[in-house]
Amino acid sequence: MFRMGLIGGGGNGFIGRVHVTAATLDREAVLCAGAFSSDAERSRAAAKEFLVANDRAYGSYLEMLGREAQLPEEERIDFVSIATPNHTHAEIAKSALRAGFNVVCDKPMTTLLTDADDLVNEVRRSGKVFAVSHNYSGYPMVRQAREMMLNGDLGELLAVRVSYQQGWMHGMQPDETPERGAWKSDPSKNGRAGSLGDVGTHAFHLMSFITDARPTSLICQMQSYSAHHDLDDYGQALIQLEGNSSGSVTWSQVSHGRLNDLTIEVDGSKAALSWSQETPNQLLVRQLGKPLMTYDRNPGASYTTPAAREACRLPPGHPEAFFEAFANVYRDVFSAMRQSKGCKTESQRDPLFPTVEDGRDGVLFTQRCLESHDNDSEWVAW
Amino acid sequence: MFRMGLIGGGGNGFIGRVHVTAATLDREAVLCAGAFSSDAERSRAAAKEFLVANDRAYGSYLEMLGREAQLPEEERIDFVSIATPNHTHAEIAKSALRAGFNVVCDKPMTTLLTDADDLVNEVRRSGKVFAVSHNYSGYPMVRQAREMMLNGDLGELLAVRVSYQQGWMHGMQPDETPERGAWKSDPSKNGRAGSLGDVGTHAFHLMSFITDARPTSLICQMQSYSAHHDLDDYGQALIQLEGNSSGSVTWSQVSHGRLNDLTIEVDGSKAALSWSQETPNQLLVRQLGKPLMTYDRNPGASYTTPAAREACRLPPGHPEAFFEAFANVYRDVFSAMRQSKGCKTESQRDPLFPTVEDGRDGVLFTQRCLESHDNDSEWVAW
């Protein structure tokens, strides 16, 4: 049983709540403390809602880190989850690591590459477990896809296409402050990447997670179609991948009526697959001359790979979804935390969560896209 | 915050775990006690897994009810969830009510109509909250369907067809004891209904929940195709509904490759709809001359009805699934429990969970199906 401290989550956003639900879903963790808001009053109010004791509701993350560090080991929190605006992630994460806590950090990990580099070093120095919540990697069928790629079922990677489409930006008035995440359209808080940072980085991570392919160069074309702000809300990157493979990433928050449509298609030399986040329990597998095969999230099926099987909580046909996938990331974080304490875990496999290096890759992707965009959408080396 | 006591759930079955996850998902309840098994040793072992204190792991439900009732009110459990074999539900539930606890009972509520009648009386006498976990009624789009029917969007009910198909029975050897739910093929424990009780009652409840239509008569044809046992594993009922509407219910556990395919189609005089459990976030709405409309689970959309909206935890496109639907049943149970204590709740609407009367209807449906089957599949009055 791990003790969790949440940083952020006290406002209108839903992501803090998601972190708590995900972390506690399997009864491996309990929320014990929180710096839910930089306003002490609001933090205490949130604590009440989250059923956190009043004396462990802190008015700042620094207060929390300091006070928790002084609690007896069997009381103090084991890890913090960071659900604050993007530009604050790096500083908070470094402080938490230095204070001796494991960290789960929301994505994108930072808005600046230098911060990301620092954080990589800090994590290595600390020996702590550090994860970035690219939660889509927690879906069983995403893990199945990764394992099929890695074990050769798909042959060599030829091409991969990822697309992440939403449409809510059309609902924003030019001068409207969004109900949640107002900082997202403020470059000083969110960096220069708009939808690129918000959804593009998820798409890029999904591509990397499944294919393990690294870029060598890319070009990026971005647009700001919405009148709401000047950051990108539509973009496409063509990516040259190692081994002569082709990648493309498309992101949009101006595609009318799209809700949270993250879709990936992988072409291998032996087989191809596709997956969509809105129907997450199915993975489509295609092979020349064979019928289209729909692999279901099915812990008992012989076609199911180990990490996919372990990511299931329910029999097939009883759908699992967003919360459960998010919880799977936490599950592997907990497994790593146990391993770091020298405990054995049931699973033979290595924990499978987005690392600080993955987080840095996401920031690098953002950076390279912006560079290409600034340079008339010419190619930039990775 | 409510305190939960679980009865059953210590074996290989998954439903006990589901009850706990569902009840605690929103941090409205915590599991405090359990009679996880009739074997005291196993009950304590399960308690450990469930993070329940050793001294509240009981060796029988009677022990639990007795001991918990003597705890101070601010410590004792508020409700029990019953996840034991079907033939034991009635006795346990009655004992729990008499001991002063609210009850959430797995389905089917009982295997005998007389027991069901007793339980209806007992619940009324007790004044306690009693729910049957027909969890599919917790899906937001199922609630949307019900509200659209009730508010007249569909016009008058013409016909309703429900089908619940699984295929796992083909995996059972004739003399094999199933890994979980072995009692399900033992008529002395499960009653005479096989798949009828296991999935048919869910299908019947879904029909009733959405349409509010009551049967006047039915005929039933059942088969036992599998070599595994002699109970029904396939069946169909044609139902004459009040107001001259037609109903049909099909159940199967011998449909190869079907996982948990519960599907309903409702024809109204103004519009029609259909919903499938395996893609639970979508509700299809059809109207002559209009495009097919796919309503998404979308708390912000103007087409979303109140109970559906309240049943959402996440923005649209972030799928919610089985656990969340199950948790929605608990949410409304908790709402009723608060109301029964005189607390106000945020929601204007009445709690919406399957009641003891719904549970009795399910048992009656089973009974009538068996009667028709025994009588050469002739019509029987409801």
Added chain:
Amino acid sequence: MFRMGLIGGGGNGFIGRVHVTAATLDREAVLCAGAFSSDAERSRAAAKEFLVANDRAYGSYLEMLGREAQLPEEERIDFVSIATPNHTHAEIAKSALRAGFNVVCDKPMTTLLTDADDLVNEVRRSGKVFAVSHNYSGYPMVRQAREMMLNGDLGELLAVRVSYQQGWMHGMQPDETPERGAWKSDPSKNGRAGSLGDVGTHAFHLMSFITDARPTSLICQMQSYSAHHDLDDYGQALIQLEGNSSGSVTWSQVSHGRLNDLTIEVDGSKAALSWSQETPNQLLVRQLGKPLMTYDRNPGASYTTPAAREACRLPPGHPEAFFEAFANVYRDVFSAMRQSKGCKTESQRDPLFPTVEDGRDGVLFTQRCLESHDNDSEWVAW
């Protein structure tokens, strides 16, 4: 090259045109004559549209049969296609057979069982080719389904469910005469079966065609929901099939927004399949523990059965649809016509079209449904 004579098709209906397009699609036949209407003037007008020579536009089918029979063999028509109101089929068909012509008759073959019996005898006596245009049997994937059933891929038949849903009846005003097929709501012309005859017989034939299973008894429940006429527009039949299999047939023309949704599900002891007319190029095959397999209409795939392969004109992914399926029925009729002249055909297999016996089965199905309905929906022997 066969010469075709069309009877009917001169009005607003689309089925006459469909017969011509289907018969001529593969350049195996050409329309040479027609009794397009019982009004000679209208028949000649239609002839012009159909590019039929004026002197072969006849004012009645009897005139056509008589005059054509006197033409030299190398000029006279080889077969007639009957696309007239249902109650006229039998008389026309018998006349055509007696005049020495092969016949393709629209469905249902007749409205009375006695007429159907007569026609069976007449066909046998004549030695002519006679087909009923249950065109859905012409879809390649329907033929695939039949062959998979017959060759044992599905194991033994357990259960089969067919449903045929349309919704256009909601668009009819109580006193409105439909633009086409006005006779369909006139029992004196259409018989006592409404939607049962119009779509139910198609559904029944599809079930029979794929499974080859014969009923032993059935019950039928029918309704007339629409204000438009008093014939059934919704109905369901439960069918006991030989060999202890279960069948059900549902038909509706009052299901809002359904267009032409003919869907079949077959449960076998080894595998199950499903097919829908509106996505006709795919056949879903399910087997316990295996991924859902989508068989595409794919003439080159190894999973494709012979009759399915021969029913394809295009490479996979280039969809074929209603006209092509209809044309496949004609293709096999032509094959039978060649065989009856002693010509060899390329195909090794027997022609596969709905015969006069199939047509009679359809009429019998109608009759038995009406009998059950008249008798309080009790069981009737087949």
Added chain:
Amino acid sequence: MFRMGLIGGGGNGFIGRVHVTAATLDREAVLCAGAFSSDAERSRAAAKEFLVANDRAYGSYLEMLGREAQLPEEERIDFVSIATPNHTHAEIAKSALRAGFNVVCDKPMTTLLTDADDLVNEVRRSGKVFAVSHNYSGYPMVRQAREMMLNGDLGELLAVRVSYQQGWMHGMQPDETPERGAWKSDPSKNGRAGSLGDVGTHAFHLMSFITDARPTSLICQMQSYSAHHDLDDYGQALIQLEGNSSGSVTWSQVSHGRLNDLTIEVDGSKAALSWSQETPNQLLVRQLGKPLMTYDRNPGASYTTPAAREACRLPPGHPEAFFEAFANVYRDVFSAMRQSKGCKTESQRDPLFPTVEDGRDGVLFTQRCLESHDNDSEWVAW
């Protein structure tokens, strides 16, 4: 009634047959002559199969053009359809125009831009009807999409993404000659574009047809993954469109298991839509806050636009497919041919078929893609 002469179509390819079936589907044309092969013997053999009189089976297109031109006007062919290897299209088309015949030319129109330019001039000079068979533009729902774009239903164009994926190249051995279209992998006959010419040009045309948007610049990345030949079999183009819109075109013949998956997504400022060739009777329409709407090919629905309605032959739910779409291109060609003779047509709208300018655009697209590819995938101006 128009008389058709076919050039090509005598080999194993299917496209010649498709032209004939499409042109004659509605009985507006009849195949009267053909230069089916450059081998006179094979041409005569093909003529027999196509039911063309022996004396109008020609051994070369020049012979056909010359001899037909000398026939009386009421006997001679009205138009030729060119279904020969790509590198021969231009020369044949020019000759046919000069000989006074209307022309339907397979795509891509030519392999060289200079030839395309010549052909544009020749068509203008001739006053004849000239169409390129980008047959996917004939699907009713594609026409619906175009009309919705043009009439403002989608608002301004933001972005458009087209993808055309096949996978058959994985079935080719390195030294294998394909059963049909062997010339396609011979650059001297097919030009330097492989899959780009074969399917990429279709994708580009679909984008242009629906959006009417013109490129200003593009970059292209191409690969040759298959061992079969050195031409591209995978490629992507990012396109800057006039008015600051974004376009992307992806083509592949190495995507395992894809059959003929041509899919387009259009994002407008008011609504978005998507369409896939393998389910051609449906058009998905999305709008923020509204349910996903599936527009069916439905000639009677109020949402159906005029050109879509005229492109339907059957009631809704009776699917139409590849042949019918192809035939719709011919239908409009015939309409233009009638107009060019001064005949009125029923339709108020202008004929809607891919013109010589569209054909030239396709060749230009190919050229620009090759230029970008040759130049390290840099941007090239349109």
